[in-house]
Amino acid sequence: MIGCKSMKQTTQFFFALAGVFALIGCRHGVDTPAAAQVSGGKMPTRWDKDVSATSPLPEYPRPQMLRGKWLSLNGPWDYALSAQDASAPPAAYAGKILVPYPYESALSGVGKTTPSGHRLWYRRSFVVPSDWREQRVLLHFGAVNWDSMVSVNGRNMMAHKGGFDPFEIDITGAIRPGQNEIVVSAWNPVIANKPNAQVIGKQRLNPGGIFYTAATGIWQTVWLEPVAVAAHITRLKITPDLDAKMIRLNVEAVGAGVRAKVTLMDGATPLLISVGDVGKDLPLTLSSPHVWTPDDPHLYSLKISLTQGGKAVDTVYSYAALRKISLGKDTQGRQRIFLNNKFVFEVGALDQGYWPDGIYTAPTDAALKSDIEAAKGFGFNLLRKHAKVEPDRWYYWADRLGVLVWQDMPQAFGDLDEPTKKQWMTEWEREIASLYSHPSIVVWTTFNEGWGQHDTEAVVAATRVLDPTRLINNASGWTDKKCGDILDTHAYPGPWSEKPEATRAAVNGEFGGVTMSVDGHRWNNDVMGYGSVLGSGWLVTKRYQDLLKTAYQLKEDRGTSAVVYTQLTDVEQEINGLMTYDRAIVKPDAKIVAAANKGEFLALPPDPNPPLVPTSQGEGQEYRYTTDQPAGDWAGLAFDVSSWKTGKGVLGHNINDARTEWTTADIWARREVTLPTAIPAKLVILAVHDEDAEIYVNGVLAASVKGYSGDYAKLPMSDAARAALKPGKNVLAVHCHNTTGGQGIDVGIEAVK
Known part of the structure; x- marks a missing residue:
């Protein structure tokens, strides 16, 4: 820990570590703290034991502008709720909250539902160190979500709107010798899809699908530092x-x-x-x-x-750092993204920066760093920071560890009115200003998939003025407005991209979303992903490798400059991460993934737990099928299917993993499968079905099911069907009937463990 030294000592210490950049904070009079008591959490992480109960996240919060003296105000504060329009705190505070973890998080010690109809109040006291008294004192906030007010010793100091940008206040005139009191309030309405929508990113009052728990109030470090009176x-x-x-x-x-x-x-x-x-x-x-x-x-x-x-x-x-990001032509005259005047294929992951214990706030600096280390371990050279701005130390680690960053503007949603557009631009300008000096950031993304998209050409032009040195992605996916430097396509599972244009490179800004549920490492029982839920890490590895083979083909054939895989970690009900939400489990084989990300496709080991009869989750299985109702024992062993069509599963339309188009009301399909000499006694049918299905084994009804499944359902196999199975050749047959929407069918058999 850097002690509170003279500037000369601090200088010597800094340059002694300059090659390593081990920037750690200076704290005044703090003993070794006990670990925080985490309450109300759904899912802990391995870093929770390292969270201090008195001084969490003690590292210096702004590594690109380090001063020798500072004082962290992280730790326990009093908190209370009031009416959202209140200008003064309630008469009594409700309890303690651990800053800087947001109100909704387990690490805050509160962990309650977003108080969107109330204003959240914070209070704590502090003492200015005696050797600061001849200097000005600045109060810094990394970020407070969303509409905040700050007072010191009863004097109102600032009102601020914006949940992702740092701000500072000169509080010299308000402080006094001895104890001082700071009061902060924050209102986070989480307004989406209204004219006066706020910039909220993925926060929602009712999380589900691709939207998550809100993060109200202080969620980055609060700190003081002295500066000279004169300048x-x-x-x-x-x-x-x-x-x-x-x-x-x-x-x-x-x-x-x-x-x-x-x-x-x-x-x-x-x-x-x-x-x-x-x-x-x-x-x-x-x-x-x-x-x-x-x-x-x-x-x-x-x-x-x-x-x-x-x-x-x-x-x-x-x-x-010295680096350059630009556009340039390859040997075929195609527009590419260049790094340091050379084309580098950028292979990245979507990174949303959510934590199950801290929501917006990583439990420790080591945890914050670990996500970037994990990305590097997976062989990624790029992270797309999606719908969120991180604390400054995250970008420090990106700079130091070496990863390219595409930085999103967190979204507003709906048709924005003029005051909201103005606020949006204010927050965007602050974001660019605060992050400008980080060499890892190479792309600014103004909008995502049309969410709150407005005045795109003007926004891109303004962004170019704010930063002419980086590339601009006018819209990641869907609503390209023919401006900026990048033409971005989203494709699930994909990947896919358009071809480069004369003045713009082509990328795939989102693809993949390979989905796998890991028992004991789930946020809730909901399932959100892009494709069927795979049952093993081996299947995830194979699917990922297949996707990257396509990505590298796009690089050569279509001139694609970059691809971004969804996503680095699970986030709440989204279970399509390469790691679980708690970062405890790596789903695929990391070595094979890392090789694939570099264009090397290693031989996969044998599936350690193969199903008795595989589904089309890993590789499309071949069916004979017809959409005309067959006569006779169409599901039996001896039935002649030579006139039927041939196609690979999943058979369907507008459903994940469909490989063979089926759009009629009914389909009849058969597979010949070979079983071993020893057939397990207890079996289940694996079936993704949209909608009603009857499944047969050697002409005997094995299972029937109504409705549709978004995942492979496990259906008990009838005793009669189990008795009909035999070593060697067998027939697995299915009839599926669809009435509306997407449709699909695929079946397999698995032993009951």
Whole structure:
């Protein structure tokens, strides 16, 4: 832990660790804390035991602008609820809440339903360290969701709208010696599909399907830091310029007559010192630049001092990288996404950043880091940060560990009125400003699938002004408006993409969604995925490998520049992650997945638990079928099906995994299957059916079922059908009748364990 040292000591410590970037926080007078008591949670994670009851998430929250002194205000606060329009807290507080975990989360110690009709109040006291008294004191919030107010010692300091952006307040004039009191309130209405909708991303009051639990109130670190009275640095804007072999650093500051002095280091080796005006680009030229890539995420160290009258009045520490993201033509003249002036096929995962114990907030910094480490372990070089903005430390880990990031603007929904559009743009501008200097971010995505999409061409143009150095994806999936740098297709299971255009690269922004349920690691009993629910990690591995074979074919045949798999982890009822929601179980074979992501397709080992008669979950099984009602014993062994059509399951239309089109009301289908000498005594029929089905074994009715299933149902096999089975050749036959909507049929047999 960095102690509360002099600036000279802090400088020495920082540069000693510059090559490793081990940025850890400074806390005042905090003993080794006990673990937090997690209450009300549906699903813990392995990091819960490491959550401090008095000072959770103690790491310095802003690694790209590190100062030597700061004070975390994370920990237990008083909380209460009031009417949503109340301007003052209730007379009494209801209990304790552990900041910065949101109200709904188990880690907060509250874990209750979103109080959308109420305003949530927080209160705690703090003491400003004595050696700060001749300085200004800034109060920082990483993020508060959504409509917040802050007061210090009874003085109103700020009102803020926006659930994903950091903000700070100069509270110098409100603080006093000894104990001080801070009060924060937050109202999170979770409004969607109304003219005055807020920017909410995937939060919902009634979670289900692709929408999840809301996260109300403080959900990122709250902290104090001192700065000089005369002047201080307010922001660093770091822009890599690979072609010019330089890093452009713009130091923004307040104060009269100030200049910026910058030291650039590579590890512990000083490379250059440059002095210039604040508010202007200061070029840091490198004669032999070491570029940043996902395979070699090289970071340079920065020390920035603000001088006034020749004396340093403020010093911060940072880092930078030299990398370039752009469009370029391949040897066939197709528009591609280039990294450092070369085409790199980007293979990524959708990452929504939800946690079962902390909702929006990872339990610890190690947990936050672990998702990026897992993505790297799976062989991904890209993460699409979907419908959420993370704490600054997540992007620090992306910078340091080496992963490309496509950053979404969290969505609003519905037809937005003009005030809401204005608020949306305000939040988007803040998001870009706060994340601008992270080299890992290479794409801004303004809209997703038409959700709250508005004025797209104008929004893209404004984004280009805010950041001309990165690529812009005008709409990920569905509602492309022919602007920006990327033409993005969503396809499930896919993947698929359009071909590149003259001025835009083509990508597949979502595909896959291979679904597998793991008992004991489920959020609830609902099922959301894209395809049938597979029963084993072996099947998930095979399906994933098949999808990536298609992805690499798209890269060659259609000129696709990137693909994004859905998704890194399960999220609540969505069980299509490569890992379970608690990150405890990796579903597929990670080695085979990592190889596939790099275009290497290893031989799969034998299925360790093969079904007696496989379904079409892993590979389409061949059927003979007809849509004309057959005469005679059509399900029996001796029936002649030579005139029937041949097709692979699933047989159906507008249903997941359909390989053979079936659109009539009825279908009759048969499979010849070979059984071993030893047939298990107890068997079940596996059937995905839409709708009514009768299933036969060697002409004997084995099971019948009404309605439809979105998953492979396990149907008890009749005793008569079990008795009809024999070693060698058998016939599995089915009649399915459909009345409306999608339709499909596929069957197999499994032993009862």
